Amino acid sequence: MTKRAVAAATLAVAVGLPLAGTAxxxxxxxxxxxxxxxxxxxxxxxxxAFYEPPATIPSTPGTIIRSEPAPLLLDPFNLSSSVVTATRIMYSSTDGEGTPIAVTGTVFVPKTPYVGASRRPFISYTAGTQGMGDSCAPSRQMESLVEYEGLGIARTVGRGYAVGVTDYQGLGTPGTHTYMMREAQGRASLDMARAVKNLEGSGMDAQTPIGLMGYSQGGGAAAAASELAASYAPELNIKGSAIGAPPADLAKVGANIDGTTYTLFALFATLGLATSEHIDPGTVFNAEGKELAGRVESACVFDLFSYANLDTSKYTVSGKKLGQLLTEEPFATAVGKQRIGKLKPNAPVQINHSIGDDVIPYGVGKQLGSDWCDKGTRVTFNAGVVPTHVGGMPGHIAKSMVFFEDRFAGRNQLSSCWRL
Known part of the structure; x- marks a missing residue:
């Protein structure tokens, strides 16, 4: 078995660790x-060419810039064109500083009638770690038969939901992907929901019930979107968010994965932070580290083992490990800005997190639930018993389906706030 194939099997999911117009x-x-x-x-x-943004980005978030039928190599999700329409789109969003940007993604709309207590719902589905290189974007992975998120996408589409999967900022499009950046990821998710309403033939409108769903990096993005919705996209009819293994505290996640099998994700997060916060990489990385960073910017999740167990102190100017640097300036303030749990979600949430998660500490997800409970949010917290980060994903998907059926029917699941 090739290294790429081994990585694909091992990483059913991974951590989820200017001016408008012309650029x-x-x-x-x-x-x-x-x-x-x-x-x-x-x-x-x-x-x-589809992924090249226009010189001027529409200033209204959710505007469709272009669309085309989505090429799905060999129909990897077993979603026949006779029962579902798959469309690749480019839409407008805004980054963490409010600058209009172009984001790409894929929209799936079932052709069969939805059988449920509501009109057909829409799920804004945020993917787990794909990588930093443009070829890693979910919409491009789907074309290459290697998108592991098919496991969750197929389940949601199979229940009759329309689904939109964002590629995030800078993933597929020019520039470095702002990996793990709270506002950019949350806005990309919410603006995908806006874009689908503007997509001809989607059948979605202002009354469409919406769910937010993601695991790992996607769990962080969905969690951020749930917090930002009230102020950023109050018109969206969001009924709930299903969040798996959320990286709500990057400092703790970074300390947990630096120097392990998942060192590549610590590197992703460092570059994402530096990009978002305009931190000069020359102040962080020595000559060897700059060369490493350049390679990481084109790496995908399948390259995980090529960067496993690196001693990151060998690549920094200070000789300190990346996990330690994330707790010091100029990164400490930037990491603090990414902390999820400071705002109240606009609808009930479900958090699914494996007790034996080896990437995102279980305590991080539990603390997020507690933080939201303190703000008056209805939180259902499920502690998974299947060990490892990868092992927690299937349970998250199954529990999310139950959660959304309840939410779209107007029912609440039991609150876990009394024990968090």
Missing amino acids: SAGPDDTPGTAGAATLTDTPEAARP
């Missing part, structure tokens, strides 16, 4: 705008 290359390029450069100025591989 030009420069030190503060905004990922997702025309001509944006990478953090390390490492040239990106040529991308399909």
Whole structure:
């Protein structure tokens, strides 16, 4: 079995660890705008024309910039064109600083009638770690028969839900992916829901019930979207959020994975933070580290084992490990801004987290539930018994389906706040 195949099997999911309009290359390029450069100025591989943003990005979030039938190699999700329409879209969103950006993604709309207590619901589905390189984008992975999130997408579409999967900021489009950045990921999720309402033939409108769903990196994105919805997209009819293994505290996640099998994700997070917060990589990485960072910017989740168990102190100017640097300036403030749990979600949430999670500590997910309970949110917390981060994903998907059927029917699951 090849290294890529082993990684795919092992990583059914992974951690989820300027001005509007015209953009030009420069030190503060905004990922997702025309001509944006990478953090390390490492040239990106040529991308399909569909993924090149226009010179001017529409200022209204959720505007459809372009769309086309989504190519799904060999129909990997077993979603026949006779029963579902798959469309690849580029839509407008905003990054963490409010700058208009272009984001790509895929929309699935079943052709069969929805049999449920409500009109057909829509799930804004946020993927777990894909990588940093443009070829890692979910919409491109689907074309290449390697998108592990098919496990969850097939279940949601199979229940008759319309589903939109965002590629996030800078993943597929120019510039470095802002991996794990709370606001950019949350807005990409919410603006996907807006975009679907504007997509011709989707059947979605202002009354469409909406759910937010994701695991790992996707769990963080869905959690962020649930917190941002009230202020950023109050018009969306969000009924609930199903969140799996959320990386709500990046400092604790970083300390847990640095120097382990998952070191690559600590590198992803460092580059994502540096990109979002305009931190000069030269102040962090030594010469060898800069070369490493340049390679990481094009790496995908399947490259995990190539970076496993690295001693990251060998690549930093200070000689400190990345996990330690995330607790010091200039990263400490940036990490603090990514903390999830400071705002109240606009609808009930379910959190699913394996007790034996080896990537995102179980205590991080439990603390998020407690934080939200303190703010008056209805939280259902499920402690998974299947060990490892990968092992927790199937249970999360199954429990999410029950949660959404209840929420779309207007029912609440039991609150867990009394024990958090």
